[in-house]
Amino acid sequence: LSAYRDQHFGGSMDNQERKLKEASTLYIGNLSFFTTEEQIYEVFSKCGSIKRVVMGLDKIKRTPCGFCFVEYYDREEAANCMRYVSGTRLDDRIIRTDWDVGFKEGRQY
Amino acid sequence: MSGSRRRKYRDDDEDMDTSHRSSKRRRPDNAQIEERLESLITRVGEKSTSSLESNLEGLSGVLEADLPNYKGKIIKILCDCAVALPEKITVYTTLVGLLNAKNFGFGDDFIIVLSKSMREFMKANEWSKARFVVRFFADLVNCHVIDVASLLSLYENFVAVSEEPDIPQVRSDWFIYSVLSSLPWVGCSLDEKKGEELTKLMKSIEDYLGKRKKDHVPFLRVWHGENPHEQQDYLENLWQQIAKLRRDEWVEKIIMRPYMAFHSILSESSVHSLPPFTPPPHNLELNYPIPKVVFRMFDPTDAPDGPPMPGPLSIERYLVEDQISSLISTYFRDRKDCAAQLLNYHAKKQIPLNYVIVEVMFGQLFNLPQSPQIHVFYMALFLELCKLQPGSLPQVLAQASEMLYERLEHMNLHSSDRFVNWFAHHLSNFQFRWSWEEWTDCLNVDVDLPKPKFVIEVLAKCLRLSYHQRIVESVPETFAPLVPNPPEPIYKYGEEGAESLPGYAIAQTLCDLIKKKGSIEVVLEVLKDAPNPKDVDGMEDETSFNALKIDVFVQVLLYLGSKSFSHSFGALAKFLPVLKELAVNEESQIYILRVIKDLWRNHSQRIAVLVDKLLRVRVISCPAVANWLFSSFMSSSFTRMFVWEILHSTINTMNKHVKGCETELEEARQSAKRPDDVDMESDEEDRYDITKAASESKIEQLQEKLEGAQSEEKKLFLIIFQRFVMVLGEHMVSCENKGEEFRTPWFIHAIQRLQQIFLVHYHQVVKYTTTLENLVFTSDTDPTILEVFTAFRSLHS
Numbered sequence: 001l002s003a004y005r006d007q008h009f010g011g012s013m014d015n016q017e018r019k020l021k022e023a024s025t026l027y028i029g030n031l032s033f034f035t036t037e038e039q040i041y042e043v044f045s046k047c048g049s050i051k052r053v054v055m056g057l058d059k060i061k062r063t064p065c066g067f068c069f070v071e072y073y074d075r076e077e078a079a080n081c082m083r084y085v086s087g088t089r090l091d092d093r094i095i096r097t098d099w100d101v102g103f104k105e106g107r108q109y
Numbered sequence: 110m111s112g113s114r115r116r117k118y119r120d121d122d123e124d125m126d127t128s129h130r131s132s133k134r135r136r137p138d139n140a141q142i143e144e145r146l147e148s149l150i151t152r153v154g155e156k157s158t159s160s161l162e163s164n165l166e167g168l169s170g171v172l173e174a175d176l177p178n179y180k181g182k183i184i185k186i187l188c189d190c191a192v193a194l195p196e197k198i199t200v201y202t203t204l205v206g207l208l209n210a211k212n213f214g215f216g217d218d219f220i221i222v223l224s225k226s227m228r229e230f231m232k233a234n235e236w237s238k239a240r241f242v243v244r245f246f247a248d249l250v251n252c253h254v255i256d257v258a259s260l261l262s263l264y265e266n267f268v269a270v271s272e273e274p275d276i277p278q279v280r281s282d283w284f285i286y287s288v289l290s291s292l293p294w295v296g297c298s299l300d301e302k303k304g305e306e307l308t309k310l311m312k313s314i315e316d317y318l319g320k321r322k323k324d325h326v327p328f329l330r331v332w333h334g335e336n337p338h339e340q341q342d343y344l345e346n347l348w349q350q351i352a353k354l355r356r357d358e359w360v361e362k363i364i365m366r367p368y369m370a371f372h373s374i375l376s377e378s379s380v381h382s383l384p385p386f387t388p389p390p391h392n393l394e395l396n397y398p399i400p401k402v403v404f405r406m407f408d409p410t411d412a413p414d415g416p417p418m419p420g421p422l423s424i425e426r427y428l429v430e431d432q433i434s435s436l437i438s439t440y441f442r443d444r445k446d447c448a449a450q451l452l453n454y455h456a457k458k459q460i461p462l463n464y465v466i467v468e469v470m471f472g473q474l475f476n477l478p479q480s481p482q483i484h485v486f487y488m489a490l491f492l493e494l495c496k497l498q499p500g501s502l503p504q505v506l507a508q509a510s511e512m513l514y515e516r517l518e519h520m521n522l523h524s525s526d527r528f529v530n531w532f533a534h535h536l537s538n539f540q541f542r543w544s545w546e547e548w549t550d551c552l553n554v555d556v557d558l559p560k561p562k563f564v565i566e567v568l569a570k571c572l573r574l575s576y577h578q579r580i581v582e583s584v585p586e587t588f589a590p591l592v593p594n595p596p597e598p599i600y601k602y603g604e605e606g607a608e609s610l611p612g613y614a615i616a617q618t619l620c621d622l623i624k625k626k627g628s629i630e631v632v633l634e635v636l637k638d639a640p641n642p643k644d645v646d647g648m649e650d651e652t653s654f655n656a657l658k659i660d661v662f663v664q665v666l667l668y669l670g671s672k673s674f675s676h677s678f679g680a681l682a683k684f685l686p687v688l689k690e691l692a693v694n695e696e697s698q699i700y701i702l703r704v705i706k707d708l709w710r711n712h713s714q715r716i717a718v719l720v721d722k723l724l725r726v727r728v729i730s731c732p733a734v735a736n737w738l739f740s741s742f743m744s745s746s747f748t749r750m751f752v753w754e755i756l757h758s759t760i761n762t763m764n765k766h767v768k769g770c771e772t773e774l775e776e777a778r779q780s781a782k783r784p785d786d787v788d789m790e791s792d793e794e795d796r797y798d799i800t801k802a803a804s805e806s807k808i809e810q811l812q813e814k815l816e817g818a819q820s821e822e823k824k825l826f827l828i829i830f831q832r833f834v835m836v837l838g839e840h841m842v843s844c845e846n847k848g849e850e851f852r853t854p855w856f857i858h859a860i861q862r863l864q865q866i867f868l869v870h871y872h873q874v875v876k877y878t879t880t881l882e883n884l885v886f887t888s889d890t891d892p893t894i895l896e897v898f899t900a901f902r903s904l905h906s
Contacts, residue, residue: 034576036576036673037673037674037675038573038596038673038674038714038715039573039574039575041674041714041718042570042573042574042714043534043574046483046484046485046488046530046534047483047485049721049758049761053674053675055675080483080485080486083442083443083444083486083489084444084483084485084486084488084489085485085489088488088489088492088538089537089538090537090574091575092540
C-alpha cells in the first residue's frame with residue numbers, strides 16, 4: 001500500500017486499512033481534463049477486465065477534472081495496474097494510481 | 110480533489126509504532142533473530158562495498174555461530190533461496206560449501222531437506238523449481254559437498270525416465286532438460302572424475318533426442334521458416350550448445366564461481382552422497398511443462414560496438430538468457446528494481462547487455478502459447494530501462510522494432526498481435542513519435558499483407574489511446590489510407606433519405622420518448638407497432654423474431670447513448686427488460702449484435718465493450734457471439750484484430766463463469782459437510798433435517814447450473830471449430846474451382862487465427878480433444894486444416 005489515504009473516509013483508520021487491503025478499485029490521478037472514458041478503458045484493460053470506470057467531475061461544471069476511479073473484477077488485476085500502469089503516460093501525462101476502498105455515489109465530485 | 114486527501118498518517122499511528130517497537134525491545138525473541146538471519150542470507154551477493162568473497166566468509170562465520178540453535182531455520186532459508194533466487198545459485202552453493210566445511214552434519218541435513226523438497230516440487234507440478242534444485246546439487250559437487258558418483262547416479266535415474274513405457278514425451282523431455290541444463294555448472298568436474306560414465310550418459314541423451322517427435326515446433330515458432338534465424342526446439346538447441354561446450358573442454362566464460370577463491374578450505378571438507386532418488390512415477394495429476402522453441406532475433410552483426418553477441422550455438426548464449434530470464438521472474442513485481450537488476454547483471458563485460466535484454470524480453474512477450482508475465486509488464490519494463498539507459502537502450506529498441514517489422518511476413522500472427530499492442534502503447538508514452546517514412550513499403554500493396562495490416566492495427570490502437578486528430582497529425586499524409594475513420598456512430602434513421610426507411614416513423618417516436626424519459630411499458634407499446642416485413646435486409650421467412658423491432662430499438666437506444674461508454678451502459682441498464690424481451694433466441698441475439706456493428710462500424714472498441722456488457726447481463730449468450738463473428742455480416746472485418754479480441758474475451762468470460770459455478774458448488778458442499786451452526790440436541794433434530802434437505806436441494810441446483818455452464822462452454826468451442834473448418838474449407842473449394850492457389854493472405858491469416866484458439870485456450874481445449882477428433886477434425890478434414898489440430902495434440906503427447 002502507498003501513503004495515500006482518502007481523508008473523507010467515514011470510518012476508523014483500521015477499517016480503512018482493512019478495506020484497502022481487499023479492494024480492487026483504484027483512484028487514478030493527474031489525468032488530462034480532455035482524457036476520455038474510452039482512453040481509460042483502453043489503457044487500464046491491459047491489466048484485466050474492468051467492472052466500472054467513474055470519471056471525476058467538477059462539482060459545478062460537471063466536466064472531467066483530472067481524476068477517475070477504475071474498478072476491476074479481481075484484486076490481482078488492480079495490483080498489476082499499480083505495478084505496470086502507474087507512472088506511465090496517458091495523453092502525455094504521467095498518471096498516478098492508488099488503492100481505493102471502493103467507489104460510492106458522490107465521490108466523483 | 111485537493112492535496113489534503115493525500116496527506117500521510119497522523120500522530121496516532123506513530124504511537125502505535127513506538128509501542129510496537131518497545132514490546133520488541135523487551136523480549137528479543139526468536140522471530141527477530143530468524144528475521145535477521147533471513148535478511149542476511151537473502152541479501153548476500155547484492156551490491157556491496159566489500160568483495161563477494163569476504164561477505165561470504167563473514168556470513169558463513171555468523172551462520173556457524175547460530176547453527177547450534179537455528180540449524181533448521183538456516184537450512185530452510187537456504188533451500189528457499191536455492192529455488193527463489195536461481196540467478197544467485199553459485200553464491201548459495203559456495204555458502205553451503207563453507208558451512209559444510211565448518212560443520213559436516215549441516216551439509217548432510219541440508220542435502221536431505223533439499224532432496225525432499227525436490228520430490229515435493231515434482232508432485233506439485235512446480236517443475237522449474239525442481240530444475241533449480243537439480244542445478245543446485247550439480248554445483249554443490251564443485252563445492253565439495255556432494256560426491257560426483259552420487260550426482261551421476263541421480264542423472265542416470267533421470268535419463269532412465271526416457272525409457273519408461275507409455276509416458277508422454279513431455280515427461281522425458283523435462284528429465285533430460287534438467288540434466289542438460291545443469292551440465293554447464295558441473296560438466297568439467299564430471300568429465301575429470303567420471304569421464305567414461307559421462308560419455309555413456311551423453312550417448313543415452315543423444316539416442317533419446319534422435320527418436321524424439323518434433324511436431325510441435327512449427328506451432329510454437331514466432332517466425333515460420335528459417336529466415337534469418339532458425340527458431341530451434343529448446344532441447345535440440347541446448348543439446349548442440351552442450352555438445353560444443355564439451356568439445357571446448359567445458360570452458361565457459363559466464364558463470365561466476367565464488368567457490369574458486371575458497372579452494373583450499375573446500376577441498377579439505379568431506380563430501381556427502383545424495384540420498385537415492387527415484388523420480389515419482391507418471392500419473393494423470395502430473396502436468397509437465399510444454400515444449401519451447403528458442404527465440405532468436407539478433408546475431409553478432411546487429412551489435413557492432415562493444416563485446417560481440419555469443420553465437421546461437423554457444424553455451425554462453427544459453428546461460429546469459431537463462432540468467433536474464435531468472436532475474437525477470439524474481440523481480441517482475443517491481444519494474445524499477447527489475448530494470449536495475451538487469452542492468453547490473455554481472456557478466457555485462459562479456460556480452461552486449463542491452464541487446465541480450467531486449468532479445469530475452471521480446472522472446473518472452475512473443476512466447477507461445479503464453480508469455481510468462483502479463484503483456485503490459487514488458488511495456489512498463491522497457492520504459493524503465495529506457496529511463497535508466499537513455500543514451501543507448503532506446504536505439505536498441507528502435508532497431509529491434511525495425512527488424513520485427515521487416516520480418517512481419519514470417520511472423521506468427523499471435524505474436525504479431527502482441528507486437529501491435531506493445532508498439533502502440535509504447536508510442537503513446539513517447540508522444541507517438543516514429544519515423545513512419547521508413548515504412549512506406551507498406552503503402553501501395555495488398556492491405557491484407559502483414560506489413561500494411563500491422564500499420565493499420567497499430568494506428569487503430571493509437572487512436573484508442575489518444576484521439577483521431579492526433580493520429581492524423583502524427584503520420585505522414587501518404588499514410589492517410591491506413592488511418593482509421595473517426596470513431597463516430599452511423600445512425601441509420603438520421604441520415605439523408607432516411608424518411609423512406611420502413612422503421613423511420615417508429616424511430617422518431619421512440620427517440621422522442623426516450624429523450625423525455627418514457628417508461629419501459631410505453632417503449633414496448635410503441636415497438637408493438639413495428640411491422641414484421643419479411644424482406645428487411647434480405648431476411649427471408651422470418652417468423653421467430655421481428656428484425657425491424659430490433660433494428661429500430663437498438664439503433665435509437667445506442668445512438669442516444671453514444672456520448673460515452675457510461676451513457677451507453679446507462680442506456681442498456683435502463684432498458685434491459687426490453688432488450689431481454691427482444692433477445693428471445695439465438696437468431697435475435699445475433700441480429701442485435703449485427704445492429705451494434707452497423708451503428709458502431711467505425712468504433713471497434715465500443716463494439717467490444719457493448720458485447721462484453723450484453724454477455725455479462727445475459728442478454729446474449731457466448732455461442733451467439735461466436736456465430737455472429739463467423740456470420741456473413743462480419744466477413745469484411747474477419748481479419749481485423751478486434752474481431753478476435755472479442756472472441757477471446759468471450760471465451761474468457763465463459764470460462765470464468767464455469768469456474769464461478771464450480772467454486773459455488775464446492776462451497777455449498779463444504780458448508781453442508783459441517784453444519785456447525787445447527788444445534789444437534791435431540792429436540793432440534795427436525796430442524797437439522799430440514800436444513801440438510803434445503804442444502805441438498807441447493808447443491809442439486811448448483812450442480813445443474815454447473816453442468817449447464819459446462820455444456821455451454823463445450824458448445825461454444827464446437828461452434829468456433831466447426832465454423833473455422835467450414836470457412837476455411839469453403840475458401841479452398843472455391844479456389845480449386847477457379848483454379849487458383851488457395852494460400853492467399855486471407856487464408857494464411859484465417860488458419861493462424863484457428864491456431865490461436867488452440868494456443869490461447871490450450872488448457873480448456875485439451876478437455877475436448879477426443880470430442881474434437883470425433884466430430885470436427887476427422888479423417889475427412891482437409892490435411893492443411895487437420896495439421897493445426899495434429900500440432901496442437903503434440904503439445905501434450
